[in-house]
Amino acid sequence: MDKRSLARSKTSCSSSFRLRCPSLNALRLRRIFDLFDKNHDGAITVEEINQALQVLGLDADLSELESMVKAFLKPEKIGLEFDDFEALHRSLNDTFFGFQEESLAEEGGKESEKQDEADLMEAFKVFDENGDGFISARELQVVLGKLGLAEGREMDRVERMISSVDLNQDGRVDFFEFKDMMRSVVVKSC
The missing domain is CATH 1.10.238.10 (EF-hand)
Structure with missing residues (x-):
């Protein structure tokens, strides 16, 4: 490089x-x-x-x-x-x-927040394969499978993963639910 x-x-x-x-x-x-x-x-x-x-x-x-x-x-x-x-x-x-x-x-916190938001959107797009603005259980299963994770072979586990962050219980994860989930992991204190 x-x-x-x-x-x-x-x-x-x-x-x-x-x-x-x-x-x-x-x-x-x-x-x-x-x-x-x-x-x-x-x-x-x-x-x-x-x-x-x-x-x-x-x-x-x-x-x-x-x-x-x-x-x-x-x-x-x-x-x-x-x-x-x-x-x-x-x-x-x-x-x-x-x-x-x-x-x-x-540069200060505002620029960092904008970058974090953009990074979260990019990560969301990786999972939202069809670009409809939602992550379905099937889309999550595909990504987990590509990563070689065992969870990707079991749809019931994938559906449980979706429901654990699906605040409005529509069976899929929108960007705001994804962002809340990621931020809870990222800022969690030890």
Whole structure:
């Protein structure tokens, strides 16, 4: 990645989806590690990371990915163990979000709130596959399935997930319900 691309990434990224509770962040990161570790051997190879990124619709240059991962591999290992993966995550977090947090602090809370709202809308659109302004149980099931989550195979669990945040009980989640749910997770104190 060249310096211009990195600068664009720094200014377009937001910290709004990083949980502010360290223990929840650790759980989330462990869940991601386990999802990437397809063969459950306790290590994530470059191939497993590449496959996971492709499932998420993110194309990575394999040589760049290899060089990035190699910097965090322990000697004699072919994959990242959890603590290596955590170090890689911290490094990426500092690279992509460190600048953003500083500039947002200088600009004040209103700009941060606008960015958070835009980020939430983008996340909502990922789930709202047909663009009708609602997340149905079927749409949620599709996204969970793409992420390789077991919940994506069980419609009754997906329907329970929907009903747990569906305030008006119409069987689907609108943007305001989605936003309330996400903000309750993001701002939850430890």
